Amino acid sequence: MRGAVATSATRIAWLRRRRAVTGAWRDYRRSRTGMIGLAVLVLAGLVALGAPLLADEGDLRAVNAIDNPSWAPPSEFGPLGTDNLGRSVWAQFVWGSRISLLVGLAATVLAIVIGTVVGISAGFVGGRFGGVLMRGTEWFLVIPFLPLAIVLAAVLGPSIENIILVIGITSWPGTARLIRAQVLTLKERLYVDRSRAFGASGRHLMGRHILPNVMPLVLANTTLTVPIAILSETTLSFLGLGDPTRASWGKMLEEAFRAGAITREAWWYFLPPGLGIMLVVLAFTLCGQALEAILDPRLRERRS
Amino acid sequence: MTPLLELRGVEVGFPVRGGGVARAVDGVDLAIEAGEVLALVGESGCGKTTLARTIVGLERPDLGEVRFEGEPVARRGRALREYRRRVQMVFQDPAGALNPRQTIYEAVAEGVRIQKVPGNEEALVADALSRAGLRPPERFFPLYPYEVSGGQRQRVVIAGAMVVGPSLLVADEPVSSLDASVRGEILELMLGLVRETGVSILVVTHDLGLAWNIADRVAVMYLGRIVEQGTTEELLGDPKHPYTAALLSVVPEAGVREPQILAGETPDPVRIPSGCRFHPRCPLYVSGEAARLGIEERCRTEDPPLAPVRGGRQVAACHATAATAGVAG
Amino acid sequence: MSTAPQAARPLLSVRDLSVTYPGAGEGVPAVRGVSLDVAAGETLGLAGESGCGKSTLAGAILRLLPRGTEVTGEVLLDGEDVLTMRPGRLRAVRWTELAIVLQGAMHSLNPVQRIGAQIAEAIELHEPGLGRGEVRGRVAELLELVGIPAGRAQDYPHRFSGGQRQRVLIALALACRPRLLIADEPTTALDVMVQAQVLRLLARLQDELGLAILFVTHDLSTLASVCRRIAVMYAGRIVEEGPSGEVFRTPAHPYTRALAAAFPVIGDPAFRMHPSGLPGDPPDPRDLPSGCPFHPRCALAQPECPAIDVRLRPAGPGRAAACVLVEPS
Numbered sequence: 001m002r003g004a005v006a007t008s009a010t011r012i013a014w015l016r017r018r019r020a021v022t023g024a025w026r027d028y029r030r031s032r033t034g035m036i037g038l039a040v041l042v043l044a045g046l047v048a049l050g051a052p053l054l055a056d057e058g059d060l061r062a063v064n065a066i067d068n069p070s071w072a073p074p075s076e077f078g079p080l081g082t083d084n085l086g087r088s089v090w091a092q093f094v095w096g097s098r099i100s101l102l103v104g105l106a107a108t109v110l111a112i113v114i115g116t117v118v119g120i121s122a123g124f125v126g127g128r129f130g131g132v133l134m135r136g137t138e139w140f141l142v143i144p145f146l147p148l149a150i151v152l153a154a155v156l157g158p159s160i161e162n163i164i165l166v167i168g169i170t171s172w173p174g175t176a177r178l179i180r181a182q183v184l185t186l187k188e189r190l191y192v193d194r195s196r197a198f199g200a201s202g203r204h205l206m207g208r209h210i211l212p213n214v215m216p217l218v219l220a221n222t223t224l225t226v227p228i229a230i231l232s233e234t235t236l237s238f239l240g241l242g243d244p245t246r247a248s249w250g251k252m253l254e255e256a257f258r259a260g261a262i263t264r265e266a267w268w269y270f271l272p273p274g275l276g277i278m279l280v281v282l283a284f285t286l287c288g289q290a291l292e293a294i295l296d297p298r299l300r301e302r303r304s
Numbered sequence: 305m306t307p308l309l310e311l312r313g314v315e316v317g318f319p320v321r322g323g324g325v326a327r328a329v330d331g332v333d334l335a336i337e338a339g340e341v342l343a344l345v346g347e348s349g350c351g352k353t354t355l356a357r358t359i360v361g362l363e364r365p366d367l368g369e370v371r372f373e374g375e376p377v378a379r380r381g382r383a384l385r386e387y388r389r390r391v392q393m394v395f396q397d398p399a400g401a402l403n404p405r406q407t408i409y410e411a412v413a414e415g416v417r418i419q420k421v422p423g424n425e426e427a428l429v430a431d432a433l434s435r436a437g438l439r440p441p442e443r444f445f446p447l448y449p450y451e452v453s454g455g456q457r458q459r460v461v462i463a464g465a466m467v468v469g470p471s472l473l474v475a476d477e478p479v480s481s482l483d484a485s486v487r488g489e490i491l492e493l494m495l496g497l498v499r500e501t502g503v504s505i506l507v508v509t510h511d512l513g514l515a516w517n518i519a520d521r522v523a524v525m526y527l528g529r530i531v532e533q534g535t536t537e538e539l540l541g542d543p544k545h546p547y548t549a550a551l552l553s554v555v556p557e558a559g560v561r562e563p564q565i566l567a568g569e570t571p572d573p574v575r576i577p578s579g580c581r582f583h584p585r586c587p588l589y590v591s592g593e594a595a596r597l598g599i600e601e602r603c604r605t606e607d608p609p610l611a612p613v614r615g616g617r618q619v620a621a622c623h624a625t626a627a628t629a630g631v632a633g
Numbered sequence: 634m635s636t637a638p639q640a641a642r643p644l645l646s647v648r649d650l651s652v653t654y655p656g657a658g659e660g661v662p663a664v665r666g667v668s669l670d671v672a673a674g675e676t677l678g679l680a681g682e683s684g685c686g687k688s689t690l691a692g693a694i695l696r697l698l699p700r701g702t703e704v705t706g707e708v709l710l711d712g713e714d715v716l717t718m719r720p721g722r723l724r725a726v727r728w729t730e731l732a733i734v735l736q737g738a739m740h741s742l743n744p745v746q747r748i749g750a751q752i753a754e755a756i757e758l759h760e761p762g763l764g765r766g767e768v769r770g771r772v773a774e775l776l777e778l779v780g781i782p783a784g785r786a787q788d789y790p791h792r793f794s795g796g797q798r799q800r801v802l803i804a805l806a807l808a809c810r811p812r813l814l815i816a817d818e819p820t821t822a823l824d825v826m827v828q829a830q831v832l833r834l835l836a837r838l839q840d841e842l843g844l845a846i847l848f849v850t851h852d853l854s855t856l857a858s859v860c861r862r863i864a865v866m867y868a869g870r871i872v873e874e875g876p877s878g879e880v881f882r883t884p885a886h887p888y889t890r891a892l893a894a895a896f897p898v899i900g901d902p903a904f905r906m907h908p909s910g911l912p913g914d915p916p917d918p919r920d921l922p923s924g925c926p927f928h929p930r931c932a933l934a935q936p937e938c939p940a941i942d943v944r945l946r947p948a949g950p951g952r953a954a955a956c957v958l959v960e961p962s
Contacts, residue, residue: 190400199388347824488910554829
């Protein structure tokens with residue numbers, strides 16, 4: 001009768017997961033700041049995805065912009081005017097959003113994956129192995145980000161992939177420490193002892209008790225790491241280490257600065273990318289905080 | 305008849321920050337028979353929880369051996385897993401012992417899955433919950449631990465332990481976190497399990513009244529050692545160790561004994577007193593009675609062994625008791 | 634109810650106190666019309682399990698409940714109503730007349746402040762005119778009073794054991810020489826021997842200082858030996874009150890009887906292998922049963938019990954119980 005067992009047990013597991021998700025969503029909706037952040041992110045996502053619909057990619061090339069007036073304010077040309085080479089700022093803004101968000105997300109995924117693997121290993125295995133891992137983590141933590149990023153970018157060459165790599169490699173230690181701390185706490189829980197008393201293998205403990213209680217924290221941490229990654233990309237692009245062939249908000253700021261947009265008071269060139277970065281970063285932070293409040297295991301267990 | 309579980313000279317120590325070792329269990333001999341309820345009584349710091357955890361395999365003894373049905377307990381592999389099926393634990397804090405993200409069904413099914421208990425999983429879980437007094441069991445399947453009361457949570461923990469078919473249950477303070485009026489039902493359930501399935505229960509507790517309520521035999525633990533052992537009636541009726549006598553005297557409504565309130569608190573297991581570990585707080589030593597009996601020196605320097613009292617099964621580790629017993633003939 | 638002539642006005646007189654927490658609809662009634670008296674120098678025990686409202690009652694007497702809580706009735710301290718006192722008068726009265734040791738208080742000592750400083754702080758708050766030396770003298774006096782060497786005033790809380798910390802909290806509560814001490818579960822987390830030490834201390838304080846104590850706990854057996862009178866609470870009401878020995882040995886209310894039975898008397902064969910408890914759980918104040926709140930769990934429930942909201946009625950000299958089966962004598 002194994003078949004009947006599977007349906008009942010899996011049905012219960014499925015019901016449980018659905019209850020957890022709908023419960024979490026219900027709690028999330030209660031957070032006004034969280035909902036605002038989510039709305040902004042959805043908007044940013046739509047802009048990034050809908051770039052081909054919103055602006056012609058050709059407008060990004062200077063060669064196509066020869067006939068355009070340079071430094072034209074929005075009243076004269078397009079929704080956001082033109083830059084020093086006559087290129088449409090709106091096109092740069094829309095297409096630049098893709099790069100900024102892509103790099104931010106990709107670098108975050110890289111950082112989170114490394115950080116989570118290191119954190120869980122260090123926490124679960126513990127002992128000397130864990131100690132060695134943590135010393136390595138601290139080493140990375142201590143290295144100042146900017147000098148390391150500059151050196152790596154200079155060595156590897158400026159490209160999107162390398163930027164993602166640089167940011168990922170420098171951002172994972174924070175996650176690793178957080179995850180390790182959580183794993184250490186979870187290892188001491190009485191229900192882990194109970195599982196061990198049944199004869200559970202390390203794999204079972206990890207899969208059943210540790211990971212499910214660590215993953216929500218990882219999710220919240222991810223949401224808070226993305227803005228850091230986006231800002232890092234912005235910084236690197238601003239310093240000229242970004243990919244010169246692709247538009248990004250950071251690159252827009254760099255070019256605006258270099259071309260003297262500030263002295264020219266060409267606000268339409270540097271304000272949109274600056275505001276864009278600020279809003280997206282803020283939105284991610286708000287969402288992350290709202291998620292953390294819901295998913296923090298200490299608060300969750302008290303819920304009744 | 306070989307006892308179900310036997311401990312011989314078991315020692316468990318923990319390294320302490322700043323050097324030194326806390327000898328939580330410092331040489332324990334204990335035997336549990338099939339179908340009996342043994343109460344292991346002691347205050348906090350006496351090592352009873354460490355001993356319980358060692359028995360179920362959550363801690364490893366540094367010295368001594370644990371024998372189950374006459375054979376030494378395995379340290380790894382299939383034999384260890386089989387031992388774990390036969391010896392299960394009921395935890396002190398039912399809320400903490402259940403993963404708050406797991407439903408009650410999954411909590412009970414966990415043992416079934418890990419131990420690969422043969423049979424229909426759903427039927428096994430339903431049967432275990434039902435025998436633990438949660439009826440109809442299906443109603444409890446999708447619930448989370450926080451959705452049921454404390455007493456019901458403890459029933460879930462008991463069901464989870466019983467579903468794998470153990471011969472020995474180690475219950476660490478099974479009712480101390482529950483409301484007083486709810487305790488009786490859980491204790492009744494446990495006694496019922498002994499009657500129906502023949503399982504033995506080792507109850508670890510600080511509550512002497514609980515021992516009187518449900519235990520066949522009692523062992524009193526102090527600072528890592530068993531200082532007295534015997535049947536419940538004998539030990540609680542006429543304690544032969546001064547520590548047991550003092551504990552009994554301060555239990556409210558335990559009779560008309562003059563309360564012997566010991567000074568201070570149980571010493572740190574890092575610095576166990578020399579000789580008889582109880583002598584610095586022992587009323588007999590402190591009052592001079594030991595000197596009068598001529599055993600003061602021995603109390604300070606010699607560690608008294610567990611010796612039979614009045615030729616019966618009761619044993620106590622006390623020079624004074626041995627001396628007076630010797631005198632009495 | 635009491636047939637003895639009242640020689641003097643009671644020190645504390647709670648009259649028809651009701652406490653309702655804000656919540657769904659009409660709120661959560663934690664305390665529903667409680668009246669009790671504590672005479673100067675007397676110890677009154679308040680027994681009950683989780684959810685019965687005893688801790689809320691203790692907090693309400695000192696007006697320590699969170700804002701938004703609805704409190705009605707009177708709390709007369711020497712005739713003056715605490716509930717209507719102006720903030721200045723309340724601050725003056727708190728700690729100097731009435732003091733409280735809260736549940737779980739062992740963890741509420743400031744971990745980064747020496748205990749001597751914490752006690753001194755309490756004194757200085759209420760008697761700002763005292764010189765530094767005088768305050769230090771008082772601190773030393775208080776520590777000696779609770780059995781802690783005065784030299785330890787320089788230590789931080791983590792250097793004290795659980796029992797010692799509880800004594801420090803008692804010293805803190807007595808810093809301004811109150812006439813009434815409310816102790817909410819003061820010995821619950823402590824070992825039985827340490828518990829006996831703390832209880833002996835409280836008894837001594839009562840003798841030496843003429844301190845009146847309102848002792849709140851779930852442990853009915855402790856109250857029986859420590860208090861002269863007991864009141865038993867259930868679902869926000871007092872369901873029985875009277876002299877402690879009588880209430881414990883011959884309870885009039887079925888709940889008291891069940892609660893008393895949950896504390897086995899060692900040596901009494903009636904408790905051997907006979908755990909006694911109540912089915913179900915203590916009621917949730919948000920969802921109280923109709924009529925007598927105990928009727929769903931009562932073995933002696935009568936047909937009229939779900940309909941009649943029975944109040945305290947006389948059950949002997951100085952005794953009362955809220956049960957339809959109690960015939961006014």
